[in-house]
Amino acid sequence: MKKRMIAMLLAGGQGSRLGVLTAKLAKPAVSFGGKYRIIDFPLSNCVNSGVDTVGVLTQYRPLRLNAHIGIGISWDLDRKYGGVRILPPYEKNTDSEWYTGTANAIYQNIEFMDEFNPDYVLILSGDHIYKMDYEDMLEEHIKNGAQVTIAGMPVPWEEASRFGILIDDGRGRITAFEEKPKNPRSNLASMGIYIFNYSLLKESLIKLKDVPECDFGKHVIPYCFENGNDMFTYRFTDYWKDVGTLSSYWEANMELLDDGPELDFYEKYNVIYTKAEVMRPQFIAEGSVIKNSMVSEGAVVAGEVIHSILGPAVKIEEGARVVDSIIMQGSIIKKGAVVEKAIVSEHSVIGDGAHLGVGEYAESLLDKRVYCSELVTIDENTVVPAGVSIGKNTAVSGITEESDYPGGTLPSGGFIIKEGGLGK
Amino acid sequence: MKIVGVILAGGRSNSALTKEKAAAILPVASYYSAIDFSLSSMVNSGIKKVAIVTQYISRPLSEHLKSATWWGFGRKHGGLFVLSPMMTAEGHDWYHGTIDALADTIEFLRESHEPYVAIASGDGIYSLDYEKVLKEHIESGAEITVVCKKLEKENRGRFGIINTDDENRITSFAEKDESAEGELCSCGIYLARRRTFIELIEKAVEEGKRDFVQGVLIPRTQTGRVFAYVHTGYWNNISADKAYYDCNMDFLKKEVRDEFFKEDDIIFTRVLDRPPAKYLGGASVSNSLIGSGDIIDGTVKDSVLFNGVTVGKDAEIIGGIVFPGVSIAPGEKIEKTIVVSENERIKI
Numbered sequence: 001m002k003k004r005m006i007a008m009l010l011a012g013g014q015g016s017r018l019g020v021l022t023a024k025l026a027k028p029a030v031s032f033g034g035k036y037r038i039i040d041f042p043l044s045n046c047v048n049s050g051v052d053t054v055g056v057l058t059q060y061r062p063l064r065l066n067a068h069i070g071i072g073i074s075w076d077l078d079r080k081y082g083g084v085r086i087l088p089p090y091e092k093n094t095d096s097e098w099y100t101g102t103a104n105a106i107y108q109n110i111e112f113m114d115e116f117n118p119d120y121v122l123i124l125s126g127d128h129i130y131k132m133d134y135e136d137m138l139e140e141h142i143k144n145g146a147q148v149t150i151a152g153m154p155v156p157w158e159e160a161s162r163f164g165i166l167i168d169d170g171r172g173r174i175t176a177f178e179e180k181p182k183n184p185r186s187n188l189a190s191m192g193i194y195i196f197n198y199s200l201l202k203e204s205l206i207k208l209k210d211v212p213e214c215d216f217g218k219h220v221i222p223y224c225f226e227n228g229n230d231m232f233t234y235r236f237t238d239y240w241k242d243v244g245t246l247s248s249y250w251e252a253n254m255e256l257l258d259d260g261p262e263l264d265f266y267e268k269y270n271v272i273y274t275k276a277e278v279m280r281p282q283f284i285a286e287g288s289v290i291k292n293s294m295v296s297e298g299a300v301v302a303g304e305v306i307h308s309i310l311g312p313a314v315k316i317e318e319g320a321r322v323v324d325s326i327i328m329q330g331s332i333i334k335k336g337a338v339v340e341k342a343i344v345s346e347h348s349v350i351g352d353g354a355h356l357g358v359g360e361y362a363e364s365l366l367d368k369r370v371y372c373s374e375l376v377t378i379d380e381n382t383v384v385p386a387g388v389s390i391g392k393n394t395a396v397s398g399i400t401e402e403s404d405y406p407g408g409t410l411p412s413g414g415f416i417i418k419e420g421g422l423g424k
Numbered sequence: 425m426k427i428v429g430v431i432l433a434g435g436r437s438n439s440a441l442t443k444e445k446a447a448a449i450l451p452v453a454s455y456y457s458a459i460d461f462s463l464s465s466m467v468n469s470g471i472k473k474v475a476i477v478t479q480y481i482s483r484p485l486s487e488h489l490k491s492a493t494w495w496g497f498g499r500k501h502g503g504l505f506v507l508s509p510m511m512t513a514e515g516h517d518w519y520h521g522t523i524d525a526l527a528d529t530i531e532f533l534r535e536s537h538e539p540y541v542a543i544a545s546g547d548g549i550y551s552l553d554y555e556k557v558l559k560e561h562i563e564s565g566a567e568i569t570v571v572c573k574k575l576e577k578e579n580r581g582r583f584g585i586i587n588t589d590d591e592n593r594i595t596s597f598a599e600k601d602e603s604a605e606g607e608l609c610s611c612g613i614y615l616a617r618r619r620t621f622i623e624l625i626e627k628a629v630e631e632g633k634r635d636f637v638q639g640v641l642i643p644r645t646q647t648g649r650v651f652a653y654v655h656t657g658y659w660n661n662i663s664a665d666k667a668y669y670d671c672n673m674d675f676l677k678k679e680v681r682d683e684f685f686k687e688d689d690i691i692f693t694r695v696l697d698r699p700p701a702k703y704l705g706g707a708s709v710s711n712s713l714i715g716s717g718d719i720i721d722g723t724v725k726d727s728v729l730f731n732g733v734t735v736g737k738d739a740e741i742i743g744g745i746v747f748p749g750v751s752i753a754p755g756e757k758i759e760k761t762i763v764v765s766e767n768e769r770i771k772i
Contacts, residue, residue, distance in 0.1 A: 274697070277695070284713075296701075
């Protein structure tokens with residue numbers, strides 16, 4: 001069955017800078033905005049753009065992702081022809097290997113792409129929050145007579161040196177690339193979203209198959225460019241957010257709480273779909289206070305929720321106070337607990353009167369690269385016992401007990417990582 | 425499974441509530457449609473095959489039931505069947521009574537192999553275990569079992585009032601008669617052997633009967649074995665304004681929520697792709713059910729808001745019910761009112 005354009009969605013990365021949030025699940029499966037998961041954004045963009053065939057390449061901890069995507073019903077991607085297909089690495093007669101790089105992962109699935117004999121292949125990654133019309137990008141690709149189109153986003157000049165930078169001739173034709181340049185000549189950052197003419201993509205992947213850790217940005221794009229192919233930029237100026245670090249993840253969530261946020265979940269078109277389970281109504285008890293917050297279905301609130309995001313079926317008990325925090329699906333904040341500037345992952349319990357986010361910032365004793373903000377990060381299926389205090393820039397994972405908190409305190413910068421958890 | 429289900433969802437009431445919707449599709453408790461309760465009771469009792477008979481404004485109902493997977497139905501084994509009046513070689517007509525509607529299920533029932541059939545109406549709000557009804561039905565040797573509920577006197581008027589003997593055999597059945605004595609009311613839920621039921625309906629059609637209760641059930645209480653099954657859990661019927669209002673308000677009571685919202689027996693519904701509810705700086709919400717995708721910047725107290733509702737700044741809703749997608753303007757005050765649309769309000 002021929003398809004004009006299919007999408008290949010790279011969802012195999014761990015996202016190690018999200019710390020304990022991605023200890024047990026791949027980054028694309030991390031929850032976002034209360035009821036969504038990061039991968040819902042590219043998947044929904046696909047259906048909203050008329051792309052009905054999506055290969056999802058998984059590798060790191062794929063279980064949750066598989067359960068979330070299922071056969072694609074939630075995105076209308078359960079199709080007789082096409083639809084969503086999960087593509088893990090597989091064993092072959094010879095040369096069996098994991099996906100060693102982004103391009104290598106696509107190379108190993110040429111067979112899948114051939115099945116649909118596509119004219120164009122859209123390469124996406126599962127770690128960004130944005131709404132984009134890929135059909136519009138394809139139209140430009142065709143209009144330009146391009147063989148490769150790379151979506152680019154203007155970023156502040158002072159940040160440009162963190163990105164792969166695209167330099168064009170002013171009419172979209174790419175004239176040079178610079179990977180994390182010290183003195184950038186342009187502020188148009190590559191978003192890691194590509195449309196390839198399939199014939200060129202296939203040829204390039206086969207040519208480069210022996211390159212170790214073959215990567216789009218490092219190998220495939222330079223290869224196509226050096227061989228004189230027509231390559232164009234697609235300028236994107238709407239909301240686009242990389243949520244690769246704990247603080248950028250937290251900020252992106254908090255931005256949703258603004259009045260009229262840049263990323264609008266409430267518009268009638270370009271709906272973001274997610275695996276929606278049957279819940280129950282959201283109940284707000286007498287005496288609750290909720291302001292500047294988003295609360296998902298099934299949540300029961302009896303305490304105070306200020307400038308925070310609550311996932312489905314979260315419980316905030318009486319006298320509990322949640323400020324500037326993200327509480328994910330199924331977690332419980334017990335009576336009188338105070339949670340400030342924290343990310344509490346799924347199905348965790350914060351005990352009576354516990355206080356998260358006290359004191360002053362201190363450098364992390366666990367990993368300075370990952371934990372470098374004031375945030376308290378609580379892993380999924382974790383228990384924080386009643387009455388303890390947890391400082392800023394901390395991480396807690398597993399069923400912790402009072403004895404894990406000398407003097408009832410986990411000081412700022414500290415961590416408690418225990419094996420196991422509530423395991424739901 | 426031993427039981428096949430039939431839900432009568434064609435009804436309307438005189439209320440403004442059903443001007444644009446059949447009673448079975450009226451929104452309930454911020455999250456559901458009325459029919460979700462009768463359907464979920466069947467599903468949670470293990471019933472795998474259900475026919476829903478529609479007539480009055482059936483389109484929203486078909487939309488709601490578009491994907492049977494929401495209720496956990498299969499597509500090859502059992503499933504959900506939506507029946508509506510149709511044109512045949514013998515002519516065509518709308519349903520004039522419950523017998524007409526039930527007559528259209530005969531073919532469906534003939535093709536089923538389950539020995540029993542459960543018949544329910546789509547506008548009841550309850551959670552019922554049909555396994556228990558069946559057990560009593562078999563033990564009592566009943567021909568038809570009628571599910572009943574004890575109601576306070578002031579609530580009985582709209583329902584059939586039933587009297588039984590010591591063994592729960594129904595001795596009298598007075599339909600919508602305010603003067604009738606007795607505290608048991610019919611919930612409009614019946615269980616019978618499938619073959620028996622087909623015969624009863626065929627005979628009623630032959631005799632030109634129109635109403636199942638008047639034409640079949642009441643006569644059989646005198647000549648056959650009709651028994652009552654007393655449902656002890658919550659039950660209400662939403663086809664009158666006041667009852668609709670009270671039923672929604674009942675969900676603000678902890679004991680009612682606890683009865684319906686258990687870990688395992690969930691009430692299934694069609695899940696909409698709505699974002700979480702958003703509370704802005706002016707929000708002040710207490711003792712209320714809030715729908716998905718609501719945006720609230722005012723006061724909401726002792727109220728039930730359905731999905732996609734917006735409450736403007738300084739608006740005040742106290743004891744209100746707001747239908748899906750309705751906007752309450754900034755500064756507007758609403759008290760003890762069902763807001764059906766921007767222009768349609770029912771004061772209680």
